[in-house]
Amino acid sequence: MRFLHLADIHLGCRRYNLEERTKDFFRAWYDIIEKHAIPNHVDFILIAGDFFDRRNIDPQAMNHAIAGLERLKDAGIPVIAIEGNHDQRDAVSEHSWMRSLSEWGYIKLLEPTRDEEGNLALVAWDETERTGSYIDVAGARIFGSHWYGASATAAIPILADALRRAGTEGRFNILMLHTDVEGQTNRPIPAVPVAKLKELKQLVDYLALGHTHKKFDLDGWAFNPGALEPTSIDEYKEERGAFLVEVDDAHNIATTYINDYTQRPFQRLSFDVSGAQDAEAVHDAVMQMIEREARKHTEASDKLAPIIEITLRGQLGFKNSLLLINRLRDEARERTGALHVMIRNQSVPVEYAVAAGMDAQAPRHERERRIIEDLIARDNRYKARAHEMAELVIEAKRQALGNESPDKILELISQKLDATETALKQDENAHDEHAPTATALSAIERNAVDSRQ
Ligand SMILES: [Mn+2]
Structure with a gap:
């Protein structure tokens, strides 16, 4: 038996307002069918949730789905799927696009159901009704489950009971489950502990996971392929892809990790603006960094043009608005041939930097002052x-700390304030002749900024 395990394909994912980026998710999905599913004559494909990026998909996402599913239908490769958190049906609706695809014969959507007592039950696939919770294909019994969210840990023993009742003996059992697993996520959210997951081990030979957008496996038993394409730039460094799985007659599992399909390259660069004299100096230095480090793309290349993110860090010695971010972005895109350049300005103007450059060892009263x-x-x-x-x-x-009376403290403050104000007024009068020049200068600055953005 040979099958392909996919998850988190996220068709219809929109980022950066770029049509091309949405197509990337289609390219990955279609390429993996052409390169791996069809040439390897797989017996079936598993999609362990999040085939679509959202419940309410647009027509283009459906076209992307059907193009791949038609190809698989022609090749006689069944697609077995479950819903994930992104594409599950609405709590108040009987309908979802995944259910529709199942009714139309493109996929077999596996869903648990309820018995007369209201207990979770797993029922066999009905080809006429085109519904069911498990299906027998190529010697495997494949079970589906729902998205349980934060109650996934509580759902495991219930699922185990239902699996026992449905019968798993003497077969190669696969369970598709869309969930986070403890130790595999960087997010501070509840995830299923590995020990809890292993309660399924006696009943399940291959646990086909989805949801976490990076590749991992547990004991050569539970497998999570990760998203085909990163749905956010934070995921681009993770290993992600698909598993091609080979199972022999003794139920030994051999997996091959696949990531050689069409993927959009990403690059993250960082530049420290501290000490730069002016916006021009920042611009020039960023361009030098791009020449040195950025991934260049030419029309002749058979690879996709990269998406490059440039983060500006450090302390900016002048007004933030003088940084011409759009000009930086456009020139960076021109020089690299990138599909898209994002500039993230995380620099802090020096005027907002408090106690900048102060010796951390200085005594407390000095630091306070x-x-x-x-x-x-x-x-x-x-x-x-x-x-x-x-x-x-x-x-x-x-x-105040010495319990001085409020009146006394107020008196001190008003005296000093009065003295300061008088001194300031004198200063202002002395500087009056410079005032128009300063105003004129900032008007020129403003105009310069406006015309370039
Ligand atoms: Mn997902």
């Missing part, structure tokens, strides 16, 4: 007197 001073300096009204104002704050705090 510096932090208060930096916070005050953000306010242009007090910027010129930040040092004195910091002194005042610290003195007021000292008095």
